[in-house]
Amino acid sequence: MFKIKPLFFTLISLSTLDLSVGYAESMTLQNLSDEQLSDVTGQALMTLSYIAPTDTTNLEAKRVGGDTNIGFYKLGLEADLELNANIKKLQLGCGGVNGVGGCDIDIDNLSLSGLGNSATSNTASVGDRSARVGSSAVLTNPFIQFAIKNPNSASIRQVVGINLSSEKAVGLMTFGTENKVDAFNNGIPNGINSLSGYMNIAAQTGKATINPITISQNSNVNPTGIILAGKACSTGLFGGCGIIRTTYKTTSYNITLTPTSQALLTLPQQPIEGKRMSSVLLKASTTVNNINLSGQLAADTTLLGIKISGNTSGILNNLKVNATIDESLGLFHKATLKGTPVLLSTQFQDIKWPGAESIAQKGWWLEISNPIDIGDITPNKNIDIAMPTIKDALVEVNKFLEANWVYCGSFALSCLTGNIPLGTANLPINASPVDMAMKNLSLKNQSFTPNCYGSLKFC
Template identity: 45%
Template sequence: MNLRRALELLCVITPVISLIPISAYAKEALQPLTDTELSDVNGQALMSMSYIAPNDAANKMSGQGMGFYKLGLEAEMELNANIKKLQLGCGGMNGAGGCDIDIDNLSLSGIADTRDGRVGSSAKLTNPFLEFAIKNPNSASQREMVGFRLSAEKALGLLTLGDENTDGPNGINQLSGALKIKATTGTAVTAARSMTYADTDMKINGKIKLLGSLLQPDFDTNDYNLQLQSTNANLAINGTTIYGTRMESAKLTGSATISDLNFGGDINASVKVPLISLLPLTINANGYISGLRANLDIDEDLGFIHKLPLNNPFSLSLQTNTVHWPGAEYAANRGWWLAIEDQIDIGQVNPSNPIEVTNDILKQVVPSISNYLTNNPPNCPLGSCLIAGLNIGQVNLSSANPLYFPIKDLKLATQNFAPNCYGNLKFC
């Protein structure tokens, strides 16, 4: 929908409103009131109009010749709606091959976690309004409308996107706008896996105590097979603003504290012993890695975000150029634009599936293990570790640099939601 079509729609709606007979709402006989009686009467207009001049202090585009006209409804509106397919700005000013906004199965209701609760409730829009951005408002010959905005001073309700929380993305296909994500926490589980030279292309080296402190030969090996067990990771996700045109994914950052990571397996080492030169040993090693920290880099498809509790201002706008609307923290890009001004709480980030420990992550761990085994040689009296195994014990990596832990497309456990439908339908 372009600006011309939007204005045509407004021209159709306005006469309909003006035809509502005032007499239908007035008493048949009006009664005069004294000045004293009038002083006890309070009232408020249903409609309000305001104007922000180009050089007004409240104008975030001051000095750019942009004025803002606002028509507001001083009321609270309730709305429960399902939209099967919302597409705005497909092709158009931002180019072919996409849409400014493309969302499947959008539902707006009151805040509830059950079907009956959602169907039987409505979102509340406090003081909804329509606003126009007019360039050169004081010049009849150069006056130009560059955008309009549908908004409300506050929206309270539950907005859901897609039909259900699955292992694959659904709901948001493309989004233009600004959404502020609140900082949050969560817990993930790492997947168990093996660690071999083929995975890392890196040797493990260090020292072993064969005769206590008297004999501590060096070793290095590319022949090892250690099994890493699954463990927990406590996540801390930074707050961020998702901002841009035709976005398909969100970039989130954070940190993780990884619980003790148990390992066990064989290390086939060539130990450098004086007089013997090389002593081949097959070490049955076991222990655990502690103090692992990681910097998270999460590339999250927007189709995994399904549940947005609203308790904040919001707006949907269309503009031919970048417009910084009054009260908005971020300027809106050209085309259709959705903005939710206050932070959205997406709940705890608890991935439903284990997080894969990639080879790139293992490559960051190996040097720290080698450094630890060099500075803290495990005790292995000559020959005994061949029989009883070598208990490496704790490999404390708390002083090591945090790992770089890239994560992609997490299914979020807290993004489950009830459909806004009776019966068993996922969407209606």
């Protein structure tokens, strides 16, 4: 269903022709001399412009690997177009050049409106609904643009792309019916099923709470298969190592890792683009500190064949983590348009349209360049550290243990009597980050007001 409000055109030229509505005879066309015509100014309702293949503003010809023989014709409307629209199902490029079994763009329950109260409130209240339904997106100078290959040859020139856009757009675009979560607070995708296009994700932060995990060297409890090895010594009178020194290798361990503070996630601004995407990978990073280590450990030493075993404890700091968030596009529900254009195009070949941020790929393509605020990326539930992450972390711990002594007290009695302190392992700044995976976070800033009166989620 479309709801299109009237177009408002400002025709400056009418005001310059000195038409007096009060006198009928003045409405008769009058001959003007060349001198009089030269004094008349105005603005056309429709404009036509052309960018030649050799023009400096031809981004397609300038890009690496671009087609240097494409020109662009643009037919524009010099006006503001106000639009409030609901589209139940938008499907473009199903089958076609990109293959059967999918669509280039497939979106359920797409709405376009003015901003309403979205800057301060995104509820389904009567006031917020009225504000959104009563507003319109404003497209300034909308246009249709044609990409023409071989534009200077009438016999072989051809249309290889069509672009629908505007000089700028202000409004709110939403996808789906609501920002849903299940009983476990996982996001439930709805709205975008597949997308060929480009979006910019604004920088965000969040806090991750990481669950404890117990690991072992080779038992049935999360075996790592990794030997911990390092060097140990008795403690000297004035600190440092005493006369007893040895190296060790673990034969077994059961250690619980307990993060005691939340990890601050940092997501830099990043573009996402591709063809027929249903999900995207967002890259974040964090540093985890104050990880308590506690449990039992047994090890062989090089000191007269002595074996040590007993309780162990320590703290692990500065564990750098690269977090990959596998996010369904069905969890992106809201794009605020703040003056940058929205580009919807179809093309026979990859094309960099004038003024575009991305290279539109073959088929249908939607570009939303204004950064999308997905909100606080705090995970909707605690994170379990995956075993590949644990193994990567132990590689870094082994580097620390190889370079730093474990102090076993006077005459090494502490280690010999079953108390093996690993101490505080401050991993170096240049330690390799470990990887951590997250999936389908419910995005806090993606709740939105339905573009409907009453209680309907979509109309």
